[in-house]
Structures are given as structure tokens and as C-alpha cells.
Amino acid sequence: MRSNGRNVDELRHVKITTQVNKYAEGSVLIEMGDTKVICTATVEEKVPPFLKGQGKGWVTAEYSMLPRATQTRNQREAARGKLTGRTMEIQRLIGRALRSVVNLQALGERSITLDCDVIQADGGTRTASITGAFVAMVFAINKLAQDRKLSQFPVTDYLAAISVGVVGDKALLDLNYEEDSKAKVDMNVVMTGAGAFVELQGTGEDRPFTRQELDQLLELGEKGVYELIAAQKEVLGEVALKIQSGQPGQEV
Amino acid sequence: MRSNGRNVDELRHVKITTQVNKYAEGSVLIEMGDTKVICTATVEEKVPPFLKGQGKGWVTAEYSMLPRATQTRNQREAARGKLTGRTMEIQRLIGRALRSVVNLQALGERSITLDCDVIQADGGTRTASITGAFVAMVFAINKLAQDRKLSQFPVTDYLAAISVGVVGDKALLDLNYEEDSKAKVDMNVVMTGAGAFVELQGTGEDRPFTRQELDQLLELGEKGVYELIAAQKEVLGEVALKIQSGQPGQEV
Amino acid sequence: MRSNGRNVDELRHVKITTQVNKYAEGSVLIEMGDTKVICTATVEEKVPPFLKGQGKGWVTAEYSMLPRATQTRNQREAARGKLTGRTMEIQRLIGRALRSVVNLQALGERSITLDCDVIQADGGTRTASITGAFVAMVFAINKLAQDRKLSQFPVTDYLAAISVGVVGDKALLDLNYEEDSKAKVDMNVVMTGAGAFVELQGTGEDRPFTRQELDQLLELGEKGVYELIAAQKEVLGEVALKIQSGQPGQEV
Amino acid sequence: MRSNGRNVDELRHVKITTQVNKYAEGSVLIEMGDTKVICTATVEEKVPPFLKGQGKGWVTAEYSMLPRATQTRNQREAARGKLTGRTMEIQRLIGRALRSVVNLQALGERSITLDCDVIQADGGTRTASITGAFVAMVFAINKLAQDRKLSQFPVTDYLAAISVGVVGDKALLDLNYEEDSKAKVDMNVVMTGAGAFVELQGTGEDRPFTRQELDQLLELGEKGVYELIAAQKEVLGEVALKIQSGQPGQEV
Amino acid sequence: MRSNGRNVDELRHVKITTQVNKYAEGSVLIEMGDTKVICTATVEEKVPPFLKGQGKGWVTAEYSMLPRATQTRNQREAARGKLTGRTMEIQRLIGRALRSVVNLQALGERSITLDCDVIQADGGTRTASITGAFVAMVFAINKLAQDRKLSQFPVTDYLAAISVGVVGDKALLDLNYEEDSKAKVDMNVVMTGAGAFVELQGTGEDRPFTRQELDQLLELGEKGVYELIAAQKEVLGEVALKIQSGQPGQEV
């Protein structure tokens, strides 16, 4: 039996609160159990230098944890003067994942920055960031659509992410910090609404893992992602109708 | 008439929510209107090198804004690789102010770090940080007291801070961002429960100010600080009884 | 009795030597007792990006201490790779203070940088920097006027600064290092020739301070500033006539 | 047909030259077609602070490319003053992979640093680094064994890595730069001699990928890794006998 | 007798391998005994800001050692976040030396960057870098000539460099690491094909040196440089004919 009495294939309580920031073009607070992440989407009418003049947009992400998001306090990266490798890895992952479901041509020459700030961390912060940032991004893009700045809705599918892992000899869905710290195998699964993989990152933390274990973990991940996408649809309300998995973007 | 229909000597709605972080020894979310700051207090059983072996403790603070706490997005200081002068100035101020009401000898050889992270900024973030951090600090110290690690309660007085300023030709209490951006004179007032000044920082932003204006601003500031201390007492509940303004710390 | 036999309201020996640098548009060596600061003014025909194309000028300052300006050697900030919070705070203060007495519109689209380098430090380096930098700046602006680059003299008033503080139970003017290090209250006062405040920064170093103490300190500060402005006028000679406190800038 | 006339499941020409550095405890030059990486292993009789006094060793890696390893010159990270996110991600991956086949307890309180410096890059530099660094590490560990510093051979299995990907609609093994730059799906597979996964990193660069594609890619990756391990065994010669996949380390 | 049985005026075995990098416009691996340096020349059709619009080109160099080029491992400068003084000094020297034999006007508004990466270090890495970089640069310039981008061959003379020093009481040519580490006097000599000095850097490491010792060292250095230039001519083959020591550049 897992702490909190969860089943092996059960997500923690998921809560997505929208409109948590009065300035951002899109914003949510996503909670996966005790993990809490504020995701804000900022739209800017400019693109990075390497994209200038190509008529395409850009989606990128930044990730950070408050110093006391964790059990012991971490030094601020601003005080250290540089980002850790972990942070860089995570924010590159979030940005890459989000771009995979956005038609950058249809977005037009503008950029969206997703800031994922972890207020409290209890495992799974990077996957929660992806799941929450997707919603914030869709709200920001919907605002562009409402402002008649787009001719086609550029979000091509849903996107959510979840962690899975092997603890003891059991494959588990949605590890909290305690489970994660003793996991033998750890995997992050990022999938679309159409059920395809966007990113798959599996690590044998304590020992290598077999093909059979991989299959089990993928199955759990798929289940988790579907449930998260259901939660996303709920908070997106009628905006959800504009996203058609695997279909060309709806005209605006 | 001010935006929100406030009187010149009227604070914005003040709300202090406690226990907002499950790991920190003390934590609050302070809201002054639309300004929202999370303050966490971390206790560590060590002191900075310059204090080692002196039997005294240390209180320090760090301050940061989420990138989209403001109307337009700011680059993260971690990405820039260094703190701005503004941030350094503010966190030095917060730390200095808090230390003024703590008997470091009575705290013992341990340190308390107050992290003030601005979730949303609408003016007055540094003063809100001081007011909120004081409460988080008192909770953390009370935990030390309950754990029987202190022989005397080391908080010597209440502490709160507020901004005042001259907008047009009117002296106003608790400026929001819109008022602050057109203020001719700007002043931050940090005071104790006993009504003495801990810090006074006045700047003629647009023009120098007279002695008469200074007197008006100090009067407004004093009023604001008293109301904030009343709000602090309310959330501190019975812990408040351990703080006796201007008296030697209560035995524990 | 104070060290050096000074009265409580007596400045240290003030000496302002002009033209100490053959390249700078304006330069002075200011000595307040054993505190010695070289202030140079550099005029450049460009403005920072945020001011471009607005027809306005800019005045800014940088501050530094030689490593052995103090009793024990300090590591160079260039070797540390970043400025300390103290340095940033001081140079922001100097720049803000100087700008308060310059009509940036009348200065035209050019910038003046005041470099304040402390050769020897015996307390009061930031206030000496302001007082000295003002003179260097006026010389640099006068050179612009003589070169017929200005249509109006853009300096709107005199500006000087002094430190005051409470040592033991006495309010003192112009603290040297020894006095400063045992001061209970410490205040920097920046004022104009017209007797108005530009900046007021008071800190209860050792204990909070009362309204009555504040009043005493302000009175001492005002006396000190007037004497410093008299010293400035003397070295400015006939250039001084171009500055009319509180009046629109003289035509050139 | 692939450039170079390779089959879809065919590795580029693999060449591992040993003893390429006269100082390092172990060193190889690995060439995968035109990709060339020098891997050196440095043994130091100390461990990072977080491992001190635990009787365990450490294995870590650093990765870098010469500025002109690629078609256009890249700025040096030393000149930029910081590592890119890509470099951090890669060196974390290499270190993690190598540690998965080393019994750190049996290694004793010492550390091995694998430096992977890319002399020429034509795709697959991170996987070539893992495959080459493994050999350099085994040589360095064998030297420790020969010097009678180990009681048990701490390498628990072989380790090699290869990239696979989908180009057009074909799954390919060992992508060169040209193929990699137009790949729709990209995956790095790190496996042991026993055929288990150590790391799996799949990315839908251009579009998400299906479960069926994943299965195809894993099959190709497995084939490639086995061939690489055969190449490792050849250059390791009799040292290879000390590594028994999935068995407790041989006594020394 | 010297280690390796060399005479006091004898170079180590010199080997210059060309075309060692398939992307660079020019590249060599230079070996002086066990010292090995890869030199690549990159041509870019742009110049640094300070040269823009002047119709002149630029030649610059960067220098680095792989971490385990030496007996004990050195921390990467990229990990330290800054270049050491030694590296800066060396790369400034290499660039200055190369520019002395290039007619920057004849090169046209383009720049050549020489990357000197030390693969293995056994003394004399900076002089080997100069000697090798010269050859890489000539190949790159010859490629420009063949592409008909130059009207005149801009290399005005040969250039090579060697170290000399006093060990014990003997003046020696081309010190290896062991000799260098016990040298009392150390000198680097950079000369042209016409026998003139480009750089001379002599240091009394252990004691000052006399005029007579200087003369001896210069004689040795001259001999060494001539032999190195002979080696350069051999690998340059017919390209060598385009360089006429001390003559105006050949027309292309």
C-alpha cells in the first residue's frame, strides 16, 4: 500500500486553478498532491534573433523552485550566479514539449514564455510544470485569438506529462518525493491527446531496467496522461473545443 | 479621490495567511491589495563565518520577484547571472529591519533566513515583505521555543513597514503601483510596536521635499504601521503575548 | 569631547581641490578629514538605450574604494566578479541625488558619469562622494556651456550631503569611522541649496530611534549641508553664479 | 539508401584507439565515422564533499566540443563564462550512465573523472562519449587493480550507447549529422551487456511518435549496442574477462 | 646530457600533420616531442566591431588545454566560469604574433580565428601553438586565394616560435616540461623568416639573468626558429612559394 493509501495506478489529487495572476496573458496554479507550481504565460510581439523575419513564432519555458519549496532550503540560483544543470535540463524539456503541440507558423512572429515557479515540491515538479504550462499557454493563445491576431488556432493537440517508476518491485504512477527518492527506475512520460509520445526519459537510478518493466511503466504513464488531459479539458471549458487532437488547427 | 475609493490615510485590504508551506519553520502569504508576497522562515543550526563561536545568532533575508509578478515580464536574475542593485538594496533592508527587533544573543548560535518571494506586485513589495517576514520569523522562533531550544523569547518588539508618498500635492498612505509611478516624493517607514523608527528612507523622486511634507508623511506612516501591527497580532494569536514591546524578552 | 576636539555640530576639515585629472571634463579631490575621494565627471554624447530619441540627458554615478582605503584590505570587486550590495546601494544613491538638481531636458541628449573613487576612507565616504561629485559635475557642465552646447544652464540648485548619528546619547555631525562604528543611529542627509530634502536615510543600527532624535539629527544635517555648500561655492568661483537655487536655469 | 551506402541497421565504422594520452590513467580515441572523441579517465584519491567518510567512490564526467568540431565555429564555453544547457545535460547523462555499472562501494573512497572532448562532430557525440568513456574507465580501474588498491573488480557490466531515429518514414541506426538534422524522432539508448536499459531518451523533434515506432527504435538500438560492446571487448583484451555481466565483481 | 639524449641546441622531434579537421578552413596537429596541439583556422566574413567599415581584416587566437593534457588534471576554465590569467596571456601573444606577418588590408574585411587546443602538454605549448597556427592560417588564407577572394597574398613572412632557457648553468633549446620546471631563466622567442624578432619574453624564474646569458639564449632561439620554418615549408609545399619574406605579398 502506498502512502496516502493510493493504488499503484492512481494519481494524486489534481487541482488546476486558473487566472491566478492579474497581469499574465494566461496563468494557472497546478497542484498534484503537495506539489504546487504557478505557471504563467507571457506573450511578447518579438521572436529570438535566430527566428527573425521567418514569419514563425516561438514557445519557451523557464523553471525555478522557491528556496524553501523543499524540505531543506536550497541556495537561490540568482545568488549562485548561474543555473544548475538540473534546472537547464528541465526548462529545455518543458519548452521542447510545448513546442511539439504548437504550429509555430500559425502562431505568427511572436513568442510565448512559460514561467513555471515551484511554490512547494513533493515530487513530479517537471511533469506538473508541463501539464500546467500547457493550460496557461492555451489561455494565452486563446486571448490572441479573441483579439483577432490569429487566423488559425495554433494548438495542434493536448499535452500532459506524468512520472512513473519502479519502487521495490512495483511499477507506480505519479511518484511523490518519498517514493521518488527510493525508486530504482524513474521515467517521465510526455504524451499528446492522440496518445503519441512527445518525450520519454527513463533512467535506471539504482539498477538497469528490462524491456518488460519499460512496457509496464509506459502503460501506467499513458493512463495518467489521459486523466490529466481530462482535468485540463475541464478547466479549459469551451476553449477546449478549439483543440482537435491530430487535426489541422481550427479556423478562428 | 484615490483609485479603489480609498482615503488618503487608508491602507489597502490587508490579508495575512499563515502556514502556507508545509516544510518551512514559519510561513505566511501577505496580501496588500493586489500585492502578494510569500514569506518563509528557515531555521538552520549554523551561523555565517564572521559570527562563529560568539554564541550569537543571525537573521537575514532574500527577496525576489517572479518574472511575471509585474505588468511586463522581467528577466530572471538567475538567468542574468547576478542580482540587480534594487534586489540587493531591498534584501539588505529587510534583514537589517528584522535584526533590529531580535536579541541575537538570546537566539543562540543559529540563523534564520527569510525568503520573500513576490508572486504579484502592485507597489509596496518591500514594505509588505518586512511586515510578512516578521510574522513568519516569529512563528519560526516560537517553534524553537516550543522545542525548548531557547531560554528567553528573543523577539524584542513588533515590526511593520509601509510606504507613503506625495502624489500631486497630496500625502498618501500605502501607494499602489499606479500611485507610486507618479509620486513626487516616496518614503518607506519601518517602525516598532513602541512607535520608534527602525528605518526611514525618503527620496525626492521628482523634486526635493520640505520639512513640512516630511512631517505629514511620518504621521501617515505611523498610522499605517499601527494598523499593520494590529493585523500581525491577530494572526499570531497567543504567540503575540510573548512579544513585549521594549521589554526584555519573556522567559520561555 | 570628540576625537580631534570637535564640537558635536562641527564638520571635519573640508578641502576641495579642483582639476586633479587632466583628461576628465570635471574633477575634484574632496577631503573630509582623513576621508579622501577623487570625483571625475565624464561627458559622453550618448544616452542609455531607455532614453534614446527623447531629447533628454542622463546623469549617473559609480563608486569604488581602493582595496587599502580602509584599515584592513578589502578584496577588489573586479576580482570577486561582482559588485557588493553596499556599492550598488551607494552608487544608486549618488546618481539619484545628482539627477535631482539637473534639468535633464536642458542637458540635451548626452550623459555625465561621475566616478567616485575612495582613496582613503575614514567614515562618510558616500556623503563626501555626493558633495564632491556635485562640484565635478558642475565644472563638466560649465565646460559644455563654454563650448556653446547648451542653451540653458541645467543645474537647478546646489547639492551636498552629510552624515549624522547618535553616539552614546549625543547627536553628532559628520561621523568619522571610529564614531560611525559605535553609532546607535546613523543617518545620511542630502539637501539642496534651497534647504529641501533630496534623500533621507536613517537606520537604527543598534536600537530604534525616536521622533525627537530624528528632529535633532535633521537640524545638525541641515547645518552641515549649508557649510558644505559654502565650500562648494568658494571653489566654483564665478561658475557658482550660474546656479540659482530653485530658479529656472540661467540662459547661456 | 543512406549516405555512405549504409543499411538502416548498420553502424558507421567504429574505431577505438587506446592509450592516446601518456598521463591519464585510462584513455581512448573513439571514432564513429567522422565523429571523434578523446576520452580520458583521471583517478583521484578523494571524493566530493557529499560522499566524504562513507567509504564509497564516485564516477563523474565532463563533456566539451572544440570550437571548430562542427561545420561553423562555436564560441568556447570558457569565453562565454558558463556551460550551455546542452553540455550540462550531456555530461550529467554520461556520468549517470557510467555510475550504473560501477559498484561504488568496491571502488573505495576515490573518484574517477571521465573527460570527453569532441575533436570532430558528425552526430552521435554523446553516445560515442559514453561508449568510449566506458573503455577509458575500465582501463583506469584495471590500473587500480594492478596496483592492488581494490579487493573486488567494481565494474558490474558492459555499457555502450547509440542513437537511433526516424528519418522520413524509416527507423535508422546511428544517425550522422545530416540524418540527425532532418530526423523526425530522435532517441538515445544506453544499455548494458546484459541487455537492460540504463537510459532511454526519446524526443519527437518534428512530431510525436507512436508505440510501434518506439518498438522499432528499441530493436535497432539493442542491435547497435551489442555490436559496440563487441568492439569494446576487442580493445579491452584480457581485461574484459574481469567484467561479468550481471555477476558480482570478480575478486582481484 | 639531456633527457632523450638531446644536445643543448637540439629541437625535439617535430611533426606537423595537416588537414586533421574536415570542417576547418585550415588545420594541423603539431607535435614537439610529447607536446601535441591541434590548431584550426576558421574564416568568417565579418570583423570585430572596432574594425567595421575600415576595409581591414583581423586575425585572433584562442588557446586551451584539455583537462588531462598535463600530469594532474586541471579544472576546465568553462567550469570555473572564467579564463585564467595564463590563458589570456598566451592567447593574446599568439594573436599578436600572427598579426605581425599578415597584411590586414590585403586580407580584406574578414577575420581568421586560430584555435589552439593542447591535447597533451610536455612544455612549450605556447610556442608550438604559434608555429602550428601559422601553418593552419596559411592554409586557410590559401583557400581564400584559391576561391579568388584576395587580390594579393596577405602573408608577409614566415613565423615560428620556440622556448629557450637556462637549466643548471646551461642554456638549452626547446625545454620539455621536466627541464622547464627547473629552469632558472625562461625565454620565448618569436621570429620571422627574415630573422627579425616579433616577440621576446624573458623571465628570471629563479634568479635574474645577465646580458651574456641573454645573448646565448637568443642565438639558440634563432637556430630553433630556422629549423621550425624549414619544417613549415615542407608541409606547406607549393603554397610556401606565395610567402616571400620581407617582400610585398605576391599577386594572386
Next chain:
Amino acid sequence: MRSNGRNVDELRHVKITTQVNKYAEGSVLIEMGDTKVICTATVEEKVPPFLKGQGKGWVTAEYSMLPRATQTRNQREAARGKLTGRTMEIQRLIGRALRSVVNLQALGERSITLDCDVIQADGGTRTASITGAFVAMVFAINKLAQDRKLSQFPVTDYLAAISVGVVGDKALLDLNYEEDSKAKVDMNVVMTGAGAFVELQGTGEDRPFTRQELDQLLELGEKGVYELIAAQKEVLGEVALKIQSGQPGQEV
């Protein structure tokens, strides 16, 4: 004829003012014409980590220019966040030169830091720094001797430095900025009282230089150094008697 009517072998006016800093163990202001450098010597009873426990001392130097020491203002290295290559090269040179005339064993386990801060630069700042720093260092060492902390006077000889160069077709002594900027050859000569070389750095700025030119420059340099040493002896007064060129240090 040179500007200022100097002969080709004539130094600028040399002025060494002692005791210019009330805190430093030794201090001078050295003026070579319009070049002005403050040199302070700081004694600390500790040595860098690499020398700990060896009973030897250390001498090191730091060099900096005030931003407006030159005709146009330079950005502060503290603001840039790192030292330029030029600064590193110069401070390494100064430190190396000073150590060559100090018996570090006799100095004992303590270190002396020479800070050379250029107040105004008109050519020859690095050589002026060496000449001035030598005097500041001797004063600091003499203070140690007077405090009975040394058993032998550790300064083994005088040390001074001067620049020489070829301007037009004339070899000149002690170039000012104007001459230096058009020099074809530039050389810095550091010599001892015994007439031996400590450092020799010659650069063909505009063209290579011949052996004959080298001989001319060395002769000028020698003459200049002797005159500087005479000036040093004058300000050192009776302390000078403790330094015996080329002799074992005097007992204290």
C-alpha cells in the same frame, strides 16, 4: 625633438611621494610625468593555500586603472564582472618581478599584497607600478623588521622597470602615451640594482625588430633603470642601507 623637449635617453620627471595612505604598511604615489600610480603594500599574517606550512612567504600584486585615468572613460572591470587580459598580464608581471628580489624564506609565513592603482595614465603605467611598488614593499618589510618579526632583511636587491621603444626610426627611453601609440617596437625592461634582467618583454607592434635595435633598446633601458634606482634610494633614506645588491640579506 620629443614632446616636452626631452632627449631620446631622458626620463620624464620622476617623483615618489611616500606615506600617502594612513592605513597601509607601506605606500607611495609615483609620478612619471603625467602618469600617476598609488602603490600600497598590505602585510597579512597568512599565505595562499599552496604555500601553507612551508615556512615561506608570498608577494603578489593587483593592478587597476580608475575609469577616467585615460583620455576616454573605460568601463570598470568590477562592472564588467571580470578582469581584462591586459590587467591579468600586468599584475602577474608585477608580482613575478617583485618576488625575484625577495627571499621568501626570510620573509616568513606571511604575504604582502601590492595594490597598484593608476590615478592618471600617460604611458608606462606597468613599469611605474613596478618601480613604485618596490618602494612601498620595502617600507612594509622595514616595518616588519622594526617590529622584530624578521631575523634577516629579505630584500635581496633593488628593482625598477622602464619602457623603451622605437618611434619613427629612433630608439626612445620612457615613452609617454602619445609616443607609445605610434611606437613600432615596444619593450619593457625590469632590472635589478646589480644590473641583471628580471623580465624582458619586447613586441614588434608595427613590424619585427632587428638584433641591433634590441641592443639599442636594452642600453636605454639600463640607463633608465639606474636613474630610477637612484630615485628609490633617495626616498628610502637609511632603509636603503639594508638592501645590498646581490648580497645575502642583512641581519636584523
